[in-house]
Amino acid sequence: MERKWWMEAIGYQIYPKSFNDTNGDGIGDIKGVTEKLDYLNNLGINMVWLCPFYKSPMDDNGYDVSDYYDVDPMFGNLDELKELISEAHKRGIKIVADLVLNHTSDEHEWFVEARKSKDNKYRDYYIWADGRIDEKGNEIEPTNWASFFGGSCWKKDEQTGQYFMKIFSNKMPDLNWKNEALRKEMYKMANWWLDLGIDGFRVDAVAHLSKSEFVDSEMKANPYACDWGKFSNLPKAHDYLQEFYKEVLKDRDVMTVGEVGGGATCMDALKYSGYDQNEFNMVFNFDHNWSHNEDGTTNVKNLKEIFNKWQTGTFGKGWNPLYWLNHDHPRVLSHYGNTGEYRNESAKMLATALYFMWGTPFIYNGEEIGMTNYPFETLEDFNDVAIKNQYEYAKKEGLSEREYVKKVKNGSRDNARTPMQWSNKLNAGFTDGEPWFHVNPNYKTVNVESQLKDPNSILNYYKQVTHLRRHGDYKNIIVYGSYRLIDRKNKFVYSYIREYNKKKLLVITNFTDKLVKVSYKYQMVKKVLSNYNNAKIEDLRNHILRPYEALVLEIK
The missing domain is CATH 2.60.40.1180 (Golgi alpha-mannosidase II)
Structure with a gap:
């Protein structure tokens, strides 16, 4: 195994919209990240993963890209991003961008053109199919497959009468990776960002680039079947990713991590990230994120078996990322720790349990101070498009709004998206304006400023952990040991x-x-x-x- 810089790196994921606002509009921005580089450097961070900053209608907080070559004005501009990259590099910090290859926004120029006619040159950049007639004579979708965000994974386009595939939001049509011209466009774009100075990519939803033949699932459908295997971890995806490696990554010293979701086995993961596979350096898999007993307590035996599976099943064959959560998960202290009497001890325990295993750590912004879930009370409190979409189906099953909120609030993606808590000042020091999303009311006691002053704080404990991983007598044991x-x-x-x-x-x-x-x-x-x-x-x-x-x- 050849040792690489990213094996010894300490990663930190930033959700830019909620990190730090410098212009008072209530939304975090690129300048806000640049402003906090010294904080990250002191924390021991030397690699930052930025969630999408591209132009977007923000139907799904930037994962619906309308222009891959520009920064959304909400976050700033391209010159400010270049400044961030330059300032980060001066401090020895790499910048990793989120790359969305599976889908675009329906406002991307390709899709705007594609839906104009069936013979448009961009039509085949996306996945289209005709509807069917059911036994009652009604038109129905091409298949009974469900979307991750609720409902069908197909949406009818009235302009041409065909359906386009969208396994996430209605406004996020899936790209057709069978199309060579589309693939070349994606490789060109990725190379452009690396030439600009980006140090690698976290590749979103990479497990879904290939789809099965359009045949109904035999799983229970109500009315749609949650049969994720129809478009997850299929063999053809590896052909595309090996081509991506050849055209983009082969001769560059960059870091790549793919998102494969919770359905991948160690063998699946190694197909993406094995040392001899020529695809990615590592992959995110989420099977350790939902290890609970029926009463909601942590299922420790199950959790450690999952960790053991990955630590032993991939050792010497490929590399692992280490992470408790990302922008799609609840806060780990609320999830597996204790937010009451033992919040300090449990937050430190969770850091110890995870970050002394082998792999590359990815700390999520706010994790290092023990940020917690938000106390959601009504459906109106949520921003997450998935939560709102799925409520329509929950109503049909007889759930009241109160029952639905109680059911989903602890696992909601929105828990990770509340503004970063910098101080006990108004809006947690995140913004001088009106914040785009709720600030957790515990910011007066849970914040960076107070923890920097406390030698026994969670934040200062994280500094000890990162120091042990990067420096001194135990570095090789922690990073490379069995x-x-x-x-x-x-x-x-x-x-x-x-x-x-x-x-x-x-x-x-x-x-x-x-x-x-x-x-x-x-x-x-x-x-x-x-x-x-x-x-x-x-x-x-x-x-x-x-x-x-x-x-x-x-x-x-």
Whole structure:
């Protein structure tokens, strides 16, 4: 395995709209990211992933691109983006852009032209099909496949009478990757951004570039079947991605990470990111993001089995990203931690459990201060297009608005999209204007400014973690060492051993608010890190872990 810069990087995902507003319009901007580069540098970050900043009608917060070659005025302009790249590079920070290859906005010039007529030169840039007549004589969609955002994955275009595929929003038509001219346009665009100075891509929805033949799913349909296998992780996608690698990535020292979703196995992932595959460096897979018992508590046994699967199943064959959440997930402290008495301890425990495994960390903005879910109460509180679309189907199933909100609020994507909490000033220091979205009311106690002053804060603990990963005696163990799960049957504790050149680290994390006894036959050499200041380890064969306690120990 050839060592690369991105293997040792500490990534940080920024949702620009909610990060930092410098012009008072209530929306985060490119200048706002530039303004916070020193903060990121001090945190130990040396790679920033920016969510989409391209021109967009913002039906899905920028993932519906109308112009791949320009910055949306909401965020600034191209010169300001160039300045961000330049200033980041001066500080040793790489800038990674979100690249949306699966679909465009319906306001993109290609689709505006494509829908004019069936023989338009851009028609085949998208996926079209005729409707069908059902047994009652009614016209229905080409297939019974569901969309991720609710309803059918097809929408009828009245101008030509055909249906276009849109596996996400109605305003996000899927691109037809079978079309060579379309592929060349996408390669040209990606090269343009890399030539501009971008250091790599997070590639959105990459698992969906290839679609099955248009045949109804045999899964239960109500009235549409959630059969994601019809357009996920299909073999032909790899032909397109290998061509993308050849035309864009082959001779460049950049980082790529693809989003493959929760349905991919280790074998699937390695087809995208194996060292010899010539596609991506790593892929995001979300099977660890929803590990719960029926009562909502964390299913620790299941969670650690998932981590173990990825840590052992891909070791030596490909690379892994490490992440608790992104812009599509709830806040991890609300999800797997404790937002009450043990918020500080549990946030630090979660950082320890994840970021001492091998792989490239991606910290989501606000995670490092323990930001939490927003207290949604009504449907009107939400911004997420998926939540609003799916409510129409929930109503048909008899759910009231109150019942629906209760059902979806803890898992909503909007939880990750509330403004970054910089201080206890008005609007959490995010903006001097009216913020585009709700500020979490806990900003007065949960914010960057107060945590910078507190040596025992979550933020300063994250700095310790990033320092250990990037510098000093344990860097090679953490970044490149082997991984071994121990205490496998324990329902409350996740423990594992990292080893490199006969040097070992033992990581112990208690995922509960209970006292838990552990017994390990190892001899401690040194305490490397703990989330309790007064942690004392006298005998690992008979040690009591406090609520959400985390320990990193060098052992013999």
